[in-house]
Amino acid sequence: MGSYPPPFARLHDLRHVHATTLLMAGVPVHEVAERLGHSGPDDHAADPASVMPC
Structure with missing residues (x-):
């Protein structure tokens, strides 16, 4: 792993x-999408299941 804190972070x-x-x-996907300014949950390429605990 790299150093902590990372040397830089882009916006x-x-x-x-924030989204993760x-x-x-436990915030619903559609609320996260709305907060980020997306038109809907499908507007973002990331798969929410990849960050959700099993």
């Missing part, structure tokens, strides 16, 4: 962290 990286944190906290 887009922070959007992903919301999903892991």
